[in-house]
Amino acid sequence: MTAHHDKNNNNKKQWQLATKVIHAGSGHDDPHGALASPLYQTSTFKFADADQGSARFAGEEAGYIYSRLGNPTTHELETRVAELEGYEAAAAAATGMGAIAACTMAFLRAGDHIVVSDAIYGCSFALFSELFERFGVHADFVDLNDTDALQQSLQDNTRLVFLETPANPHLKLVDIAAVSQVIAGRDIRLIVDNTFMTPLLQQPKQQGADLVVHSATKFLNGHGDVVAGIVCGSAEDIALIKGTTLKDMGATISPHDAWLILRGLKTLDVRMQRHCENAEKVADFLVQHPGVRKVYYPGLADHPHHHLIGTQMKHAGAVIALELEGDEAQARYFLNQLQMIPLAVSLGDAETLIQHPASMTHSPYTPEARQKAGITDTLVRIAVGLEAADDIIADLQQALTASQQRWQQTA
Missing domain, CATH: 3.90.1150.10 (Aspartate Aminotransferase, domain 1)
Known part of the structure; x- marks a missing residue:
């Protein structure tokens, strides 16, 4: 049984992306044998007894508690997109901006500094230039293709570099690997918005990105009937995001929206x-x-x-x-x-x-x-x-x- 399981895992690693968009993360074990992923349209999950409930809240037992903290449908979506991007884990959010806010604020505190590409989506610009300033985080907007300007903008308290490529709206490209090389060796995370490309056309992790974010509203869903976001990264970083900003600000995705995106991903x-x-x-x-x-x-x-x-x-x-x-x-x-x-x-x-x-x-x-x-x-x-x-x-x-x-x- 173990050998068969290992063989299946090895086969999965060899799958092409066209296969992964359909099969990655689809490890659900439906008792009725449903081919389509089940939709767990529930706000909460019942425990077998009080000991199980307390053990799950204490993190001593795996399992679901409440859909803001995790849901099987949402988990399947997160697993699939993480595999597509080549990361260990992912966190799904209610909107693309929810994902961006959660994955940046999780690593920031008052007095920190971030560097942002000079061409990004309007609401991302407002988040960094206005809201972050109110809470004591300063953002400098820099042409990230100018590596000298990037180097000069870095400070001792710089914690993040955020970019989109291609940039919204005029398709400016940023060389991710060049940016990654400038900040290498520093305690700075590189976050790339990959919405315009999708994992099929660009995988920023291969160029040195620590975290990749998507507005899943767009190509991942593909049918104009969902607003959602997702961020991919290391298991450690995603656990921090899920356990702090995403959980406490409440910008988690609904199970139904996660299910719709799973359906959209197949095509x-x-x-x-x-x-x-x-x-x-x-x-x-x-x-x-x-x-x-x-x-x-x-x-x-x-x-x-x-x-x-x-x-x-x-x-x-x-x-x-x-x-x-x-x-x-x-x-x-x-x-x-x-x-x-x-x-x-x-x-x-x-x-x-x-x-x-x-x-x-x-x-x-x-x-x-x-x-x-x-x-x-x-x-x-x-x-x-x-x-x-x-x-x-x-x-x-x-x-x-x-x-x-x-x-x-x-x-």
């Missing part, structure tokens, strides 16, 4: 293939259009960090940003002309989504911070979906044509 590999194929076609169209001033997409040869594809990243992904000719009013007019593509924030859904970062996802930035991050009034972000690429392009084409005509009339 992650095939979805990412279609997302990426469509994004390449859309990017090729946009770079040729006279109404588009600039396209930001790592798959284009003129992207400043295109060389990271094939080393750090397996593909450029499915998110594109573009600068339109004109002004902010022109950008808004363009968005209003779209007929099929919904004007909505988020990404990773079956639907192609489009939004205006300066007034939407990155509105928490000050005007000065937006300028520093390169988020202009005419920047538009497209999260390319699973529709037929020709239909996505046709909708963009007609909206760009209408927008150009308006600009020519008003210029």
Whole structure:
């Protein structure tokens, strides 16, 4: 029995990611033989007797107590994503921001300092620049591709470096390994937001990241019906996060949402293939259009960090940003002309989504911070979906044509 078990474990280690998205962590032992993962839609768990209850609370016996502290459905999700990212463990949260807050605050106290990439999601920016400041933690926002600037920003009390790559919204890439080398040997954790890539296209652990965070709302779930987050790391770090910030702030995921993400993960590999194929076609169209001033997409040869594809990243992904000719009013007019593509924030859904970062996802930035991050009034972000690429392009084409005509009339 033991030999058979060991053989199965060895086989699992050899599985490709396309297999792991379906099978990793699926060790449930349903008495009825259900193929689909059971949904443990319960707030609490009953004990066989008082001794068992006290033993579980004391950590002397394994088992479930209360779903904020752990749940079998949630545990299966955590195990699967941790295996996909190559870490020992993971902690699922109610939102992506819940995961980011929990995995940063667990390692910080008043008087500490953190270094953050100068281009990140708007709410992450607000968390670090405003809320953390209120509690005595200072953040410096740095171009992390400038290793000299990173080195100079480090202080004796620096505890974390946080980055996104590709960065939201304009797909700036950061060389994770280069950042890791700068902070090597220091008591500083490197945290990477891998939402745009997923573990299938990028595994930051291989480049030196201590923790990886996802908005599981996006590609991991893939169906636009869940908000959730997850952070992966060492067993020790995840135990600290689960036992302190995640538990005490209460930002834990619901079992039903965890179950939906488990279902979504099964198609992650095939979805990412279609997302990426469509994004390449859309990017090729946009770079040729006279109404588009600039396209930001790592798959284009003129992207400043295109060389990271094939080393750090397996593909450029499915998110594109573009600068339109004109002004902010022109950008808004363009968005209003779209007929099929919904004007909505988020990404990773079956639907192609489009939004205006300066007034939407990155509105928490000050005007000065937006300028520093390169988020202009005419920047538009497209999260390319699973529709037929020709239909996505046709909708963009007609909206760009209408927008150009308006600009020519008003210029």
